[in-house]
Amino acid sequence: MLAAFVSTPSPEDPLSVLEIGDRPDPEPREGWTTVQVKAVSLNHHDLFSLRGVGLPQERMPMILGTDAAGVDEDGNEVVVSGVVVGTPGWTGDETLDPKRTLFSELHQGTMAERVVVPRRNLLPKPAELTFGEAACLPTAWLTAYRMLFVKSGLRPGQTVLVQGASGGVATALVVLGRAAGLRVWVTGRSEDKRSAALALGADQAFESGARLPERVDGVMETVGEATWSHSVKSLKPGGVIVTSGATTGFNPGAELNRVFFTQLSVIGSTMGTRDELADLIAMCRTTGVRPQIDVELPLGEAREGFARMLEGRTNGKIVFTL
The missing domain is CATH 3.90.180.10 (Medium-chain alcohol dehydrogenases, catalytic domain)
Structure with a gap:
């Protein structure tokens, strides 16, 4: 075969x-x-x-x-x-x-x-x-679903930053976050990638590492070493980073002073369960997201x-x- x-x-x-x-x-x-x-x-x-x-x-x-x-x-x-x-x-x-x-x-x-x-x-x-x-759905989209709806604790109306706007998990985070009523911001390395994220439903798109207009409630991390410091610095006190991958490397600067002083949460997430996949499939059916x-x-x-x-x-x- x-x-x-x-x-x-x-x-x-x-x-x-x-x-x-x-x-x-x-x-x-x-x-x-x-x-x-x-x-x-x-x-x-x-x-x-x-x-x-x-x-x-x-x-x-x-x-x-x-x-x-x-x-x-x-x-x-x-x-x-x-x-x-x-x-x-x-x-x-x-x-x-x-x-x-x-x-x-x-x-x-x-x-x-x-x-x-x-x-x-x-x-x-x-x-x-x-x-x-x-x-x-079973890998990238399920990973995004678990990050947003099982691990992050974010609520509709809050702001989430998605690092690296164009990958499979990142695009899923944009679509699912928007469908759930989150304000979704993204970063992207090129104007084309940022424009594509906006077309998917992101509220704002920024250059990689750019200073944001305000700090966010949560950051979704799949990039790793290249974006970690920016992710930590972009969070409000008490905010949360959910990380499910590190495509640019596994050795980020720890930024531990910011983590403990502003009481940030760093949460790991890996794919999802069979039941969560069933819920994701149901969400696609009922909301029309694809x-x-x-x-x-x-x-x-x-x-x-x-x-x-x-x-x-x-x-x-x-x-x-x-």
Whole structure:
């Protein structure tokens, strides 16, 4: 079957080890089912995998991809949740399971014509959503949903700053925050990115690192090292930073004096639960909000999508179709 995969890591030149070609069909497993993939979205996790981050050589070759939408063995249109629960009998928030893993870390990923997944990882795809839109929800959009509505404690009418306006999680934060009645400000490196965020519904857009007209109630952080100091300095006393990633590096200046003196909260957030994904899907149905898709490409042309993400040429999600 056609798949996008990695056989050896390259920390410095990830595109050089991206392979697009034939891989064996997945083998059935008890309690799992096979999904015919119709669309899969690209995430920064996939670039990290090409670099070997969290994916040692001994687990390769590994098919990439953490989420998808497609058709199950019974002909149902489904959304594939990317979190695989690793501990038998685990109860409660699956993102807290110390043995949890994403597709493409321990189990073969979703960037292929077919993928086997635990049955509990499937949710019905609403007819209102295209396969491409549905494929954006389980990782990037679910991450944004959890950051805003589970972790932040922000309320409608408050102001939230989204750092890095054009990525998959960032565009989801803009759309979801606006739909929930938050005043959404963004930062972006270029005028095009800032204009695109405004078109999505952001109230104001600023250059990266710019001094804001006033301090904000919360900051949503996925950028890391490049924006951390600005995030801390942009908060009101008692404000909150929710961080779910660090695409520019994991070693920010701590700014601890500001954190304790102004009593800031720094909260980590990782993806979301199956129940939260169900709530996100319901929100999309009832409000009409939809993922911002930058480009859809056939899986055979996935290299172009990876290059766009690596070079920062994105405005929303990159989706591969089959």
